[in-house]
Amino acid sequence: MTNQGHLRLPAAVRHCCGLIPGDRxxxxxxxxxxxxxxxPPAVLDDLLAARHAELLGGDLG
Structure with missing residues (x-):
């Protein structure tokens, strides 16, 4: 953890997840x-969109 409370991920993990420095x-x-x-953010977007479509019915994308 950094002094700002950030967790530093190894470059291999960042590359595997498609992250760039500063991504949350x-x-x-x-x-x-x-x-x-x-x-990563893109995965969360996909998961939430699928869940909302499931709950609300139909395709939201």
Whole structure:
């Protein structure tokens, strides 16, 4: 963690997720499995759009 409270992700992780410096992400951890998942903004957009379409019916895109 930086002094500003930011988590620095290794370049390999950033490249794998299609992130550029400054992108915000959602981190989800499962300590029992020793797993940390990085959700980039585009993935969150897709997940939310699909969920909203499911809840509201029809295609929102």
């Amino acid at each position: 992400v959602l981190l989800a951890a499962d300590p029992r499995r020793d797993v940390l998942i990085v959700h």
